[in-house]
Amino acid sequence: MATHGPQYAISEYHDTDAIYARLRALIGQPMRPLRRERLQAVLDYFETRCAGSQALTDEAKKYIPGGVQHNLAFNYPFPLAIARADGPYMWDVDGNRYIDFLQAGGPTVLGSNYAPVRERVFELLQSCGPVTGLFHEYELKLAQLINRFMPSIEQCRMLGSGTEAVMAAIRAARAFTGKKKVIKAGGAYHGWSDQMVYGLHIPGTRRMEATGIPGGASGHTQEFFPNDLDHLRRLMMFNRLRGGTAAVIVEPVGPESGTRPVPRQFSAEVRRLCDEFGALLIFDEVVTGFRLGMGGAQGYFGVRPDLTILGKCVTGGYPMAGAVGGRRDVMACFAAGIGGSGERAYVGGTLSANPLSCVAGYYALLEMERTNAPAIAGRAGDRLTRGLQQIIERHALPFVAYNQGSIVHLETSAVMLLDFKNPLKLLREMKPRKHMMEEMGAAYMAQGIITLAGSRAYTSMADTDDVIDDALDRFEYVLSGVEGAE
Ligand SMILES: Cc1ncc(COP(=O)(O)O)c(C=O)c1O
Missing domain, CATH: 3.90.1150.10 (Aspartate Aminotransferase, domain 1)
Known part of the structure; x- marks a missing residue:
């Protein structure tokens, strides 16, 4: 190999x-x-x-x-x-x-169904089963590995899915910045949470698919037309007087995993806009995270986001695949244990960060690097x-x-x-x-x-x-x- x-x-x-x-x-x-x-x-x-x-x-x-x-x-x-x-x-x-x-x-x-990862999962199942509710060493090993591949992820928190990780990232961004608005690219899919079922698949459709979701739930979500940085800037200027922009969330290769592709400089320009307006940049790397390379899209484009969403590859295809990670000062919002900031952005999940997911992710990522x-x-x-x-x-x-x-x-x-x-x-x-x-x-x-x-x-x-x-x-x-x- x-x-x-x-x-x-x-x-x-x-x-x-x-x-x-x-x-x-x-x-x-x-x-x-x-x-x-x-x-x-x-x-x-x-x-x-x-x-x-x-x-x-x-x-x-x-x-x-x-x-x-x-x-x-x-x-x-x-x-x-x-x-x-x-x-x-x-x-x-x-x-x-x-x-x-x-x-x-x-x-x-x-x-x-890659055998070398499956065997590690079997071993783990024999020794402690899929879940205990308490800390397991593989949580640390996986977090360390993710940090080695994506240094912007100084700390990370495993969750149940990409959807949950997006929810958590937005909550942390709002808690950290004290601002409200979250801007996404029209057409992008960031999971199915109330606030993200907005402008799904087709740009400009706003709440068209929001059946069962009250208007207020996505009242602070906005979409910019894909690749239209002027539109993004206008929204951020508009938001200055209306609660401010907490975060811009983008898929670095473009909405729907690059179905609407972006120019190579796109992410860097979004980064600049976020810096100008004091908003956090969230990269949704649920698809690109480790599929584009062990450094993810952020490594490929050379852009450092404040927060990153991982899913899918982060557990090598095993359940439950979701993680939010990034700057230590922002991630402190989630601290449940030692050294919390006091102002806790609440997240949870009975099975989140279970040993099975973490061992699968750890060995899948190591194998991806090795091969x-x-x-x-x-x-x-x-x-x-x-x-x-x-x-x-x-x-x-x-x-x-x-x-x-x-x-x-x-x-x-x-x-x-x-x-x-x-x-x-x-x-x-x-x-x-x-x-x-x-x-x-x-x-x-x-x-x-x-x-x-x-x-x-x-x-x-x-x-x-x-x-x-x-x-x-x-x-x-x-x-x-x-x-x-x-
Ligand atoms: C870019 C992106 N973000 C978020 C999600 C949601 O992740 P999950 O299906 O694990 O909730 C997906 C799922 O396909 C996705 O492609």
Whole structure:
């Protein structure tokens, strides 16, 4: 296994303007869905080859709202039930094998069910079980390791999920600064807490998805249009007289894991604005944390946030994956024990920071460092992206493929690129474009590939050149069946 090589998953930063030019062209023209006979073949696949999945998820609908619990599992025409995962593959209950570009939604950079980590987890389970409620040495070991990889994280606190960690970070930012407003980039997902279900997925949508959330809960949340630093500045100026900006929270590669990519200097400029207005900079590294490299996006971009949110990779795919970390003076807000600041920002969680999560995270991160997994996964992402771009070109399609290392985007309907600057188009096209993306996701599945919602692929260290080339043959078959493909 390679122990040298590039440290980060991104080998060359993308040409952001060129990507937007292609994305704008894609969203500006009529959709190019699968030809109907190809779609029929996809539906036939599900009906004839996935009967076990259908029976299980149909039965589940009686006991579980909608039949599946996970947003990413909600696939067209019906969800698959997975029985086994290993390295780059997953198998459904009917025995069909899939190349796994979901990778559990991002955490498993080492590949699924990686044995050396699993063995450490087994050992821990034998010795003390998954949880005791008291301190365990692996909490310290993991915190020390995170600090070694991301020095901005002087202290950290493990929580149950990325969502919880975002909630905690915002609470600490408000407690520390005494200010109220929190600004996010429109379209970004920072978990499902009351205050963050605001401007979800599509910029400008504000409270559109806030069913069940009282207005006041997100009354101090604001969104700026992605990449629009002037807009961000205007909001911060506006806030000066209205409670002040406690924090700006961004995904460093852009909203939705870089679906709306940012220019390379973007994070540094947000840092400057935060300094000018006395706001804390929160990096949401739930996806980028350790996937872009052991130093995270902050290491890659060379920007030091005040607080960082980690999730997913921080426990190597084991539950419960969430951490907030950063400046010691800000983190003192959380101190439950020795040396607290007195003004405590309340956080908790019966299972938070349990030994199982911490041992899994500790060994997963060590293995990722030892094997250079983020960079290897990044090279796989490069190979997949290059291949997809060639297929798109060969068939004269308007689709767009680009990547930030092991985060690979394949936009065919570009639904995520709609926004409230053109509300009529948004209302008219959102549903059909979303459905087209679902159809594409189903078509990839019928060809033995699982993607994230039909438009993203996470690669892992397990994706050898052979796996990627096999995947490309399968993608080529699907994309050659699109209307008007040459
Ligand atoms: C950027 C980002 N932040 C926060 C979250 C929420 O994390 P969790 O699902 O662990 O609550 C996610 C989840 O996908 C995410 O992608």
